[in-house]
Amino acid sequence: MDKVYNMSVFVKVVEMGSFTAVANHLDTTVGNVSRAVSVLEEGLNTRLLQRSTRRLAVTDAGRRFYERSVSILAEIDHAEAEARDALLAPRGTLRVHAVPGLGRQLVTRAALAYRQTYPDVSVDLLLSQRMPNLLEEQLDLAIVIARTLPDSAYVSQKIGSSHCVLAASPEYLARHPAPEQPKDLVDHTCVLLSTVDYAPDEWHLESPAGNASYRPAGPHFSVNDMESMQVALRSGAGIGLLAGFSAIDDLRNGTLVRVLPQFHTSVRNVYAVYLSRQFVDAKIRCFIDALKVHVGDPLQSYANELAIECELS
Structure with a gap:
C-alpha cells in the first residue's frame, strides 16, 4: 500500500x-x-x-x-x-527559445506584453538559429519557423505564417535597373541569408502568374542573421530575400524597395513547440495565447499589406 x-x-x-x-x-x-x-x-x-x-x-x-x-x-x-x-494561474519562470529575426521583431514585444498582464512570471528569452532540445535545455517552449515540423514527441500549435520578399535599397536600384523577371537577377549582386530554415543556394519564388526558381551565381554577400541581412541591403549591397516581418518597416519608410513585387517565397508557418499537451502549465498556455495576438495577428497584417503592395505595383 x-x-x-x-x-x-x-x-x-x-x-x-x-x-x-x-x-x-x-x-x-x-x-x-x-x-x-x-x-x-x-x-x-x-x-x-x-x-x-x-x-x-x-x-x-x-x-x-x-x-x-x-x-x-x-x-x-x-x-x-x-x-x-x-x-490555473501563471507564475514562476518561463524559458522561451526563438529564432533571432522573429525574436527581435515580434516575440520580444509579445513577451513584454505578457509580463504586463502576468507580472508574477519571469521570462527568459533565448535567441539562436538552431532548434533546441527542450528537455535537456530546460525550456518551456520554442518558437520556430518551418514549412512543416519533423515528427517528434513535442506538441505544437500554429501561431501564424510568413513569407519572404525580394528587396533592395533605392541607391542600389539607382545604379542597377530593377529586374523585370526572375531570370534578370543574373545581372545583380545577391545578398544571401543562410540559416537552418533558409538555404541560400536556390530561391524558390511564387506568384499568381506562376512559380520560378533562381540559383544565385557570381560574387555575393552571405550572412546567417536576418538583422545583418537588413543592414547589408540598406547599405546597397544588392538584392536579397527578407521575411515580411523584418522588411515591413523599411518598405514603409522607403529605406528598402520591393523587387519583383509580384513574387515571394512559399509560406512558412510559425509554431509554438512545447513538451506535452497534458497538464500544460498556465504560464505556457497563456504565453501561447499572447503569441497568437502579438505575433500571429501582426504577421497576418503584414501579409495583407504586402499583398496589397503587390497588387498596386
Whole structure:
C-alpha cells in the first residue's frame, strides 16, 4: 500500500481514536484501516499503537511519528495546491527559445506584453538559429519557423505564417535597373541569408502568374542573421530575400524597395513547440495565447499589406 496513504490513515486513527470511525470516514473497511497501520509498523519495525478490545493508545514512538506525519502531509498538500495553482494561474519562470529575426521583431514585444498582464512570471528569452532540445535545455517552449515540423514527441500549435520578399535599397536600384523577371537577377549582386530554415543556394519564388526558381551565381554577400541581412541591403549591397516581418518597416519608410513585387517565397508557418499537451502549465498556455495576438495577428497584417503592395505595383 502507498506509504503516504498509510501515514494519512494513521493520522486519522490518532485523531479520531477508532479504527471504525476512520473506516466510516474514508468509506473503507476496518480491516483496511488496521492493515495500513500494520504496514507502517512493519516498515518502521516499531509499535505505533497499543490495541485492545476496548481502546487504542498511542505509543511514544507513535506520538513522535504522528507529529512528523502531520507536518509531512501538510507539506504534500501545499505542494499539490501549488502544482494545481500552476495549472490555473501563471507564475514562476518561463524559458522561451526563438529564432533571432522573429525574436527581435515580434516575440520580444509579445513577451513584454505578457509580463504586463502576468507580472508574477519571469521570462527568459533565448535567441539562436538552431532548434533546441527542450528537455535537456530546460525550456518551456520554442518558437520556430518551418514549412512543416519533423515528427517528434513535442506538441505544437500554429501561431501564424510568413513569407519572404525580394528587396533592395533605392541607391542600389539607382545604379542597377530593377529586374523585370526572375531570370534578370543574373545581372545583380545577391545578398544571401543562410540559416537552418533558409538555404541560400536556390530561391524558390511564387506568384499568381506562376512559380520560378533562381540559383544565385557570381560574387555575393552571405550572412546567417536576418538583422545583418537588413543592414547589408540598406547599405546597397544588392538584392536579397527578407521575411515580411523584418522588411515591413523599411518598405514603409522607403529605406528598402520591393523587387519583383509580384513574387515571394512559399509560406512558412510559425509554431509554438512545447513538451506535452497534458497538464500544460498556465504560464505556457497563456504565453501561447499572447503569441497568437502579438505575433500571429501582426504577421497576418503584414501579409495583407504586402499583398496589397503587390497588387498596386
